[in-house]
Structure formats: structure tokens, C-alpha cells
Amino acid sequence: MTAQKATPPADGGGRGRRPGGRTARVRAQVLDAVRAELAENGHGELTMEGVATRAGVHRATVYRRWRDVGGLLADVIDAAGEMDWHPPDTGSLRGDLTALNEEIQESLTVRPSFAVALMAASYHSEQAAEAQTRLWEDRYGQCEAVVARAAERGELRGDTDARALLIAATAPVYHQLVLLRGAPDPGLPERAAGAAVLAAAGGAFGAEKRTEGRQESRTPRKNPAHPPKGMRVN
Amino acid sequence: MTAQKATPPADGGGRGRRPGGRTARVRAQVLDAVRAELAENGHGELTMEGVATRAGVHRATVYRRWRDVGGLLADVIDAAGEMDWHPPDTGSLRGDLTALNEEIQESLTVRPSFAVALMAASYHSEQAAEAQTRLWEDRYGQCEAVVARAAERGELRGDTDARALLIAATAPVYHQLVLLRGAPDPGLPERAAGAAVLAAAGGAFGAEKRTEGRQESRTPRKNPAHPPKGMRVN
DNA sequence: ATCTTAACGCTACAGTTGTCGCACTAACCG
């Protein structure tokens, strides 16, 4: 899980670069230090100096390559996005969404939570926010396969808006744990999934059924799961 | 909107206090300064010194009464909670939830957003987080009246879990705008509200069906086994 | 009006944060 394949952050020109050997080692040490600090103290205690010290690297190096705490987090987020992840496949839509929600709930419940730390960080760094958005987009894009499978099984109308259904199913879990900061409810993942499935069965996410709106192209972008490549020049 | 009745923060003993005159004036100046700073620069630029300067008050004073930025935000949040607010009452459940979602969407869309700033701050101060939780609890508690009215009108089963329904209806809006940071979708408030109402009509938020729960609906059946008493979905 | 003292203003100060210049190490190239 060391993940040193990500694009080196905060790099001026792409000409005579030198990414091997020591540079890669330093990056791995720093990112590991960030993860360790997050796991120990949470995002509140994450500081440039602490990371540098733990990584056995000089402060100035961390400041140079990653500009600030947000840069560090952005790199960690991108690294997380490179891990291959697959949505659950239990055989039924409701089962998939429930399993997905349980996975989400667990990731948000473990203290200190990685996911929460990343969300918090994304508020203080535009760079981290962009990385966060890329990660969301990637994950939700993959989850559309869940809806596609359900449609193939005949569990859904063909015109169901996959993204809308996924958000309806998962949003309550995030809302409850991240924004409301409520205690984790063991039944919530299934209830939220069930509610979304019911709404979908009723046609709530039909692309054409809605009132007169049918608001066409809800998402501003048409290319899912592509952006996280070599597109970050600080 | 000045609101100087809130609990004076960061106060050791409660005996020989002196909350009138100058003290109240200083508090009002500081809180106004915080709001102004948030409105101008967003939460990222909010600093103790900046607030003190804008308020025309000395730094040490701000540090003494409000311990840190989180303390300032907590006080602002509490002040916001003192404004009397009432959930919409349009005559139908779906209309109420849609109006509520539109209100939420607007509060999250205005740049810079107060609400977003407060959420961001709640990640960095336990004090602000608690104030935030109080505010959420208050608002959702009031919104339960919306569900109660709908139940009286016969739009809902009597055993509907009001809180679960409200969260299902509003969570997608928050999720889309706060966590996913997507562009505001004019149709989302109504779609999310409609989906929640549909799910409620299907019995997804029945108070007694915790944990397990007779799920006929994982197959493409459109009709639940128990037809709700009066299910008109507007 | 007078007294008491909570709360504020001010200054000084220690600690922290981020930057800069320079020396040095070690990738990459031939």
C-alpha cells in the first residue's frame, strides 16, 4: 500500500526531472508518515513539521515538494485512488447497495477515520478538494456497474438514472455520520439502501418520468473515471 | 441578526459576572466581524487577528473570551440557532420537502457559503462541532412537524420514522453540494424530495421494521404487500 | 456618588511557521 506511482506533486517543469531512487524513497516515507499521523492523531494534529520529523526528512523538503498540508493530503488521496477497488456484487441491487453502505459506514466509523480526515482537509486546500472530487467521481463511476447489473437482471427500469440512485442510497449514511455526527446506526445502511430501491421501483430516478423537468444531463461532465492521470502541475 | 443573548463563551465561573454594556458590545462587534470575514474571504481566511482588527478590539481579548477560531464559530453557530426559523408549509409533504431542499440548496450555493464555512470549521474544533450538532438537532426537530402534518393529512402511514424520512429527503442535496462539491442542480431538490416520499409511501421508513423487515420489494414488484392507509403522492 | 472588580487594552515575549541561500548528496547520462 505504499503506492509511489502517483504523479509527483508540486513540480515546476517536467523537463530534466529525476524521480527515481532517493526521491521516490523520500516520497514514500513522507506519505507513510502522513498516513501514520492521521491514524494516530487525526487530521487536527497533522502538521508539516510532524510529518517531516516522522518521515526522517527535513522540513524544507516537505515544504518544497508538497506546498502545504493540503498538498500532502491531496497526494495521499490520489494514492488511495490508485488502489483498485470494486463495488460489491451480491446478486441483488438491494444487497449491493446495503453492502456498499456498510462499507461506507465502517470507513467513517473507524476512529480516527481516514475518510473523515480527507474530507476535512479538502475544506482547507483547493488542491485536496480537487483530489477528493476525482476520487468521488471514480468511485461513483465504478458503482454505476451495480445499477447496470440490476437493470440487466430486470430489477430496474432501463431509464433509471444510475448516479441519482446511488446518491440517494448512500447520501444518508454520509449525512448521518459526517455532517450530523450521529452515532453509527447498524440498521441505517440497509434502510437507506431499501428506501432508494423502493424509490427507484416507483420511478423516482427515471430519466424521463419526472414531472416535466427531465432535467437532462444532470452531471456537467460526460467522461467518468478518466481524469486521474497525469494532470496536476500544482 | 445581531443576537447577543447567547451564552457567553469561555467563561470560568458563573458567579460575579458582568455581561452588560461594554462586554455585550464587544461580543456583538466580534461576532459581526466573524460573519463579515466569512462573507468576504470564506472560512479559510478566518483568523483571530483579522477578526480582532476588524472588530476594533484587541487580539488578547478575542483570545480570552473565545479560545480559538473554533470558539468563534461555535458562538456564531449558537447565535444562528437563536434566530427563529420555521420549516415550509406548502400543504403537501412533497411540496414541503421540496421547498426545504431548495432552501438548503440555496444556503449551500451562495458564495461564500455560511453553512459550508460552519461545517468546515466544525472539523477543527470540538466546540464548533458540538454547536453544529445542536443546530442540526434543532432544525431537524422542527422539521418533524412537516412529517406530522403530512401524517394528519393522511399522506403517510402513522408509523413513519420522521427523522429517517427527513434525512433521506435532504441528504442527497447536502451530499451533492458539500461532499461531492458538484454544481447545483435546479432539479435535485424536487427529485430528492420525490424519491423520499415515494420510499415513504412504500413503507421504507416504517418505525417497526428495523433490522430485518419484510422486503418484498427486492424483486421488481411495484406494490408492497401492505398497502399504506392513504398513499397519495401528490 | 463611591467602591469593588470583571473585563479590556497594551506590551513584551516564547513558540511556531514558512522561506531563503548555500553546501552537499546522489540520480541520470554519456
Added chain:
DNA sequence: CGGTTAGTGCGACAACTGTAGCGTTAAGAT
């Protein structure tokens, strides 16, 4: 194997942050 230089370590430094002590102001009580 040496040469070039990207990348790192190091130390010094300015700017910022938060705290403490002390004098001053004015709120509340008599």
C-alpha cells in the same frame, strides 16, 4: 568511470501565533 544537476540537508531568519503580566476602564452593587 567521471560530469552534470535535480533534489535534499542544513542553518539562519522574518513573520505569525498564542500567552502572560500589568495598568486602565467601566459595569454592577451599595
